[in-house]
Amino acid sequence: MSSRCGRGEGQGAAVVIIGGGVTGLSAGWWLAREGVDTLVLDAAAAGWGASGRNGGGCSHHHSPLFREEQRLWPLMDEMLGYPTEFQRNRIRIALDERQFDLYRRASDNGTRQGFRSEVLDPKQVRELVPLAGDNVFGGYFYHFGGHANPHRTLQAYAWALRDCGGRLLQHTRALGFDTRGNRVVSVKTSRGTLACDHVVIAAGPATGEIAALLGVTVPLMSARAEMIVTEPLPPMTLGGVDGNGLYGRQTLRGNLAYGGGPHEWIDLADAEHTRPYSTPLQASIARRLCELLPKAAHARVIRSWAGFIENTPDGRPIIDRPAAVQNLTIATLSSVGFGLSPASGRAIRDLVVTGTCGFTDVSTLTLSRFTSLQPDWTALQGWLPSLVRGGE
Numbered sequence: 081m082s083s084r085c086g087r088g089e090g091q092g093a094a095v096v097i098i099g100g101g102v103t104g105l106s107a108g109w110w111l112a113r114e115g116v117d118t119l120v121l122d123a124a125a126a127g128w129g130a131s132g133r134n135g136g137g138c139s140h141h142h143s144p145l146f147r148e149e150q151r152l153w154p155l156m157d158e159m160l161g162y163p164t165e166f167q168r169n170r171i172r173i174a175l176d177e178r179q180f181d182l183y184r185r186a187s188d189n190g191t192r193q194g195f196r197s198e199v200l201d202p203k204q205v206r207e208l209v210p211l212a213g214d215n216v217f218g219g220y221f222y223h224f225g226g227h228a229n230p231h232r233t234l235q236a237y238a239w240a241l242r243d244c245g246g247r248l249l250q251h252t253r254a255l256g257f258d259t260r261g262n263r264v265v266s267v268k269t270s271r272g273t274l275a276c277d278h279v280v281i282a283a284g285p286a287t288g289e290i291a292a293l294l295g296v297t298v299p300l301m302s303a304r305a306e307m308i309v310t311e312p313l314p315p316m317t318l319g320g321v322d323g324n325g326l327y328g329r330q331t332l333r334g335n336l337a338y339g340g341g342p343h344e345w346i347d348l349a350d351a352e353h354t355r356p357y358s359t360p361l362q363a364s365i366a367r368r369l370c371e372l373l374p375k376a377a378h379a380r381v382i383r384s385w386a387g388f389i390e391n392t393p394d395g396r397p398i399i400d401r402p403a404a405v406q407n408l409t410i411a412t413l414s415s416v417g418f419g420l421s422p423a424s425g426r427a428i429r430d431l432v433v434t435g436t437c438g439f440t441d442v443s444t445l446t447l448s449r450f451t452s453l454q455p456d457w458t459a460l461q462g463w464l465p466s467l468v469r470g471g472e
């Protein structure tokens with residue numbers, strides 16, 4: 081990998097990253113801080129995808145990137161030079177025995193990897209979470225995980241990328257590639273051709289269709305997810321409180337920002353599926369939030385939005401350099417990309433620069449695990465696009 085290649089603005093870069101969400105921006109920042117000439121491009125504004133619309137959770141104990149995720153988050157404000165509003169730890173409230181048993185998995189997973197958790201009785205939950213009610217069955221205090229502000233974090237990555245000499249081209253869509261042998265030599269975009277030594281495709285749900293232009297199959301299905309935000313409430317000691325099938329956080333201002341499935345499978349190629357509209361899911365999230373935090377039930381919902389989440393068949397990220405193209409890295413995070421972004425960016429940097437991840441084993445995240453996938457895997461999993469509209 082050559083470092084500063086001396087190409088001028090608009091003419092390309094040593095590494096061109098397609099996708100200016102948290103994955104692409106973090107990878108770009110990790111590369112640029114090592115002096116690698118890096119250009120991140122996005123078809124829309126940076127963070128226009130799921131990266132600017134998510135719950136801000138940073139607790140992915142199932143991932144091989146988990147330890148690095150946990151190590152890096154408390155350091156990110158200093159490393160980036162801008163605030164992410166990261167706050168440590170998480171409380172998960174169970175309203176019944178089934179939820180309590182389910183949430184124990186996070187505790188067990190954390191313990192296996194050296195992170196502490198405590199079981200909370202209903203009284204302890206109510207002491208720690210003043211908005212909780214009499215319906216609490218129990219809970220867990222995870223001394224790991226936490227949450228950050230997605231918009232602050234995106235902005236921090238973008239500014240830090242620029243501070244390190246990296247470039248971000250917004251409103252620039254990747255349309256195709258020029259190749260020589262099994263190498264990509266340039267990316268064709270809506271604003272001209274960008275020469276490159278290496279290309280990273282980190283385009284969220286669009287990663288599959290872009291990789292297909294290079295003959296690389298990336299199995300992905302998109303789902304629509306929603307978040308609601310309440311008016312501000314008195315700040316709790318710990319903003320990372322979830323449960324009852326919801327994820328979310330209390331912002332520094334006091335708003336409760338929550339989301340949670342079931343998600344709606346969509347067809348990105350169908351304009352009808354990508355049109356913004358309200359669905360019954362918002363009402364379901366609001367109802368479950370009232371159950372989770374009954375003392376917040378009076379609060380008005382002041383905002384809501386939807387975003388599209390990328391999903392692989394086994395729910396695990398893909399971070400890989402497929403053998404078919406010598407200078408290509410694929411990175412799509414399968415619905416856990418915000419929290420993992422400090423670590424995924426570092427892993428992508430390693431793959432681009434040295435061909436292998438230097439801090440953890442990412443062999444379980446390669447594309448080769450899908451070689452025997454059935455062509456109709458989405459139907460077999462029941463992930464079929466459908467339209468659910470509010471009021472119908």
Ligand SMILES: Cc1cc2nc3c(=O)[nH]c(=O)nc-3n(C[C@H](O)[C@H](O)[C@H](O)COP(=O)(O)OP(=O)(O)OC[C@H]3O[C@@H](n4cnc5c(N)ncnc54)[C@H](O)[C@@H]3O)c2cc1C
Pocket residue numbers: 098099100101102103104121122123124125126127128129130131132133134135136137138252253254255282283284285286290305306307327339386387388389390411412413414415416417418419420
């Ligand atoms: C409601 C919701 C809640 C969520 N909650 C959490 C959470 O609490 N914790 C967590 O870790 N994750 C959460 N997620 C998932 C997380 O947001 C995503 O996994 C993550 O943002 C993916 O980041 P990304 O950069 O890989 O992709 P994206 O954010 O999707 O970014 C991809 C970018 O690529 C660009 N692009 C697409 N096609 C092209 C092209 N042809 N040329 C150039 N650019 C292109 C898009 O414009 C987009 O900006 C949530 C997601 C949603 C929607």
